Amino acid sequence: MGNILTIMNTVRDASTPPDLIDTYELPGTDLTGYRGIVVSMGADQLFLETQRERLSAWVRAGGKLLANGLPMRRWVDGLPSHRKMEFHGLDDVWLSAVEPHPIWEGVERRDMLLRTGVPGQHSFEELREIGVAGFYARSFLAELPEGARVITGIGPGKLPVDVSYRLGEGEVIVHNGNDLSGFAFPGTSAAGLRRAITEYLEK
Secondary structure (H helix, E strand, C coil): CCCCCEEECCCCCCCCCCCEEEEHHHHCCCCCCEEEEEECCCCCHHHHHHHHHHHHHHHHHHCEEEEECCCCCCCCCCCCCCEECCCCCCHHHCECCCCCHHHHHCCCHHHHCCCCCCCCCCCCHHHHHEEECCCCCCCEEECCCCCEEEEEEEECCCEEEEEEEEECCCEEEEEECCHHHCCCCCCCCCCCHHHHHHHHHHH
C-alpha cells in the first residue's frame, strides 16, 4: 500500500492500482495507513457527504486531503462553497499567485491559464493567439473557513480558486476546478506539479 489514496468514480479491474478506489468503496476502505488523500473532481459529492464525519476525523488526526472540483456539498468540515462568476475575456479568468504553498512553489500561474488542441509545445504568446482560457478555473470559492489561506486568485479581484486550511492536526487543500494534476504541462513551470502534489501529501 502506498501513502496516498485516490478517490474517484471509476470501474475497477485487474489493472486498477490498489490505491485508487471507486467513491462507493470508501466506507470499506481502511484510511489509517494513508498520509494523503486525493479526491478527483468527478467523485460523487452526494455520497462523499455521507462520509463527512469519517473524512473529517481522518484529516483532524493529521491527514492531508486534496479536494478537486467544484464544491457543491460540504463533504468535509470547513469545505468552502462554489460561486459562479461572469467572465468575458482573458482578464476575467487571469490567474494570480496570492499566498505561497509548497505544491505550487515555482509554478507560474500563466503556464496553467491557456490550453489548446493544437499538438506540440507552444509559447505563452502563441497560446494567447490559439488557446482557450478557463480550464483551470472559471468560478471561485466563498465561505472560506477561519484561517484559510488563498493560494491562487482569479480575475482582477483575485477571487479564491485554490485555498488551504488547517483542520485539527491536518490540512485540506481545495482546487476549484479540473484535477490539479492534469495541469502538469511538459516544458512549463508546472511540469513538476504532479510530483509536487505527491511529495507534499506524503510528508
